Amino acid sequence: MADARTPILIGPTAVGKTAVALALTAHWPIEVISADSRQVYRGLDIATAKPAPRERQRLTHHMIDRIAPGERFSAGRFALEAADTINDVRARGKLPLVVGGTGLYVKALVEGLFHEPPLDRPRREQLALFTATLDHPTLVRWASRLDRAYALAGGRQRAARAIEIALLTGRSLSWWQRSAEAQGVVEPWTVRLTVPRPVLHQRIRIRAEEMVRRGLLQEVAAALADGAPPEGPGMDGIGVREAVAVLLGRLPKDQMVEAIVIATRQYAKRQETWFRHQIRGDVLTLDATRPPEELAATIAAAWEQTSK
């Protein structure tokens, strides 16, 4: 228990991370720190495939249901709050297990982002409104002009971010990245779950169909009736936006499942790419076709083996 390492469980949607986490309770006194950019939002439980109440009763999950739909969240905020939570859990003598599909959140926690200076809220929003009107090449041109060392990577969102940082702080994004480097807050011990692509696709289909059966449309309709902005942060998750489109009459209802399946597949693929390339250090990769109990046993054994 004196182990300073924090186990981290990553993998694409629908590989079965939750099941493995639950199975790990047989080996470790864990509490889960969810690194999931959609599950931090309250409501939309079905759409974001949150662990069921029963499962949450068996295994405490943190960083879920933290903010209201429409509110803005960020990787930086996640890292800060997750770090606090991890310390808390440890202080109570439990082992924090980071479980997540949001690669950037895990990275923020493990490697740290740069220390962002305070940004003037209104000016930032104004600027965001402006950059939203620019096309991708224009954004990149601006970003490169404002940041000589701007790496031609990422998309328009990253370019907009570079512009925002430069204009609001007077320093370029790459300057901040160089000069305000942050340290990670945990010592990671990473397990990556993966599954052959055809199996993943099958699991995704099953999950999407079940989601609809369990009342996705009603759930999203209720959220909208509750005042959640149909386009705002938290409402742009896969499943939610398709349901919104159906409710608004923009998507035939009988095409919803297929649309969700495809979007989920594409997302899962991006996650796999991220996990394959963006995780530094050792990663224990396991084929999650095996049953969760077996995987949990393997993970616990590997942890023991590497513990000293």
Added chain:
RNA sequence: GGUGGGGUGGCCGAGUGGCUAAUGGCAGCAGACUGUAAAUCUGCCGGGCUUUGCUCUACGUAGGUUCGAAUCCUACCCCCACCA
């Protein structure tokens, strides 16, 4: 049975004699990404190879015209619409 329209790469869909392995889109695959990340972008995408090039097979099927055809002609098969 008649008349008209149509059959193009995994799917949708342009193309109507050479510049076409065939515009686009979708799906798929690979990749990038330090504060919106379930986001935002990039590349590849008929097969094979010694892969900035070469080669084989391709536009319903079989023939034909032509130096040259997905594109023109003939026959046949199938689909759709309307008429009987």
